[in-house]
Amino acid sequence: DAMVIQNPRYQVTQFGKPVTLSCSQTLNHNVMYWYQQKSSQAPKLLFHYYDKDFNNEADTPDNFQSRRPNTSFCFLDIRSPGLGDAAMYLCATSRLGGSEQYFGPGTRLTVT
Amino acid sequence: KNQVEQSPQSLIILEGKNCTLQCNYTVSPFSNLRWYKQDTGRGPVSLTIMTFSENTKSNGRYTATLDADTKQSSLHITASQLSDSASYICVVSKNTGTASKLTFGTGTRLQVTL
Numbered sequence: 001d002a003m004v005i006q007n008p009r010y011q012v013t014q015f016g017k018p019v020t021l022s023c024s025q026t027l028n029h030n031v032m033y034w035y036q037q038k039s040s041q042a043p044k045l046l047f048h049y050y051d052k053d054f055n056n057e058a059d060t061p062d063n064f065q066s067r068r069p070n071t072s073f074c075f076l077d078i079r080s081p082g083l084g085d086a087a088m089y090l091c092a093t094s095r096l097g098g099s100e101q102y103f104g105p106g107t108r109l110t111v112t
Numbered sequence: 113k114n115q116v117e118q119s120p121q122s123l124i125i126l127e128g129k130n131c132t133l134q135c136n137y138t139v140s141p142f143s144n145l146r147w148y149k150q151d152t153g154r155g156p157v158s159l160t161i162m163t164f165s166e167n168t169k170s171n172g173r174y175t176a177t178l179d180a181d182t183k184q185s186s187l188h189i190t191a192s193q194l195s196d197s198a199s200y201i202c203v204v205s206k207n208t209g210t211a212s213k214l215t216f217g218t219g220t221r222l223q224v225t226l
Contacts, residue, residue, distance in 0.1 A: 006155075031211045042201070042216035043156075050211055090155050094212055100146070100205075101212060103155035 003027070004104035006091050012110045013081050021076040021107045023091030030096040032074040034066060037088040037106070049074060050096070078109075086111045114139040118202050118217035125224055129192055133220045135185040135202030143212070147176050147187045148201040150219070156201060159187070192224045 005024045013019040023032065031050050035043035047056045049068045063085070065077040078085055088108050092101040116137045125131050137145070144163045148156035160169045160176040162185070169176050173190045189196055202217040 004155075033211070040218075040221075042218050045214070048211050055211065088153070100144075100158070100161060101214060103148075103157070106153070106155045108153060 004091055004093055004102050006089075006104040006107050008107060009105060010108050010110070012112060013078075014112055015083065016080050019078050019081055019109070021078075021089050021091075021109070023074045023076070023104055024072050025091075025093045025102075025104075026072070027093055027102060028071060029093035029102070030071075031094045032068060033092040033094070033101060034064075034074070034076050035090040035092065036085075037090055039087075043090055046076070081109070081111045083111050085109065114204075114206075114215045116202055116204050116215050116217035118200075118220050120220060121218070122221040123223070125192055125222070127192060127194055127224050127226055130188065130190050131192060131222065133187045133189075133200050133202075133222070135187070135217055137183050137185070137202070137204045137215070137217075139204040139206055139215045141206050142180070142183075143205045145176075145178055145185050146203045146205065147174070147185075148203055150199045150201055152198070156203075159200075189222075192222075194224050194226070197222060197224045 007022045033048040034046045037043040046060045068074045088106045090106045091104040094101045119134045146161045147159045150156045159174050162178045175188045178185045199219040201219040204215045
């Protein structure tokens with residue numbers, strides 16, 4: 001089945017230690033998104049890629065970076081995680097110009 | 113300001129009962145409205161999607177309504193099951209060219225009990 005896959009599902013990192021979260025898709029969608037969702041809150045868009053064109057949200061901290069080496073994969077890099085970065089990180093994809101986004105299962109990040 | 117408001121914040125119902133969740137939005141320009149179910153610790157899963165011209169959309173025991181004039185939507189769950197316990201999120205979409213921009217409600221936390 002075509003889908004959005006996130007690895008790992010659970011990630012524990014230490015305060016200040018760089019961490020990378022992974023997302024892959026078999027839908028062949030042009031657009032990939034990264035969201036941060038904290039407990040009992042709505043997901044917050046961090047950035048998205050249209051093909052290789054990177055689009056950052058204005059209020060996304062510099063601590064968050066992303067890479068998209070090819071259509072299928074997109075990575076979220078957190079350079080120096082703080083305790084406040086503990087959250088669920090959701091990856092989503094959509095077609096070019098399409099309004100429906102397909103979400104992965106999420107990676108829950110714990111910062112110790 | 114683009115906003116999506118949901119009510120109630122939380123709801124507890126007995127198994128087998130029906131319930132209705134509400135969503136009001138001010139997002140413009142409107143592309144579509146979607147209800148998602150999100151289990152604890154999981155990503156959102158789409159239940160229904162409705163465009164401007166659609167009033168009602170069903171998916172099994174889930175029925176969504178949309179009134180584009182009053183900018184209101186509801187999600188009705190029939191004959192609830194324990195597995196319906198989750199957060200239900202109303203999401204309004206507008207196209208921004210290449211990508212879609214979603215505005216999320218804060219969700220209704222539903223608990224179905226015996």
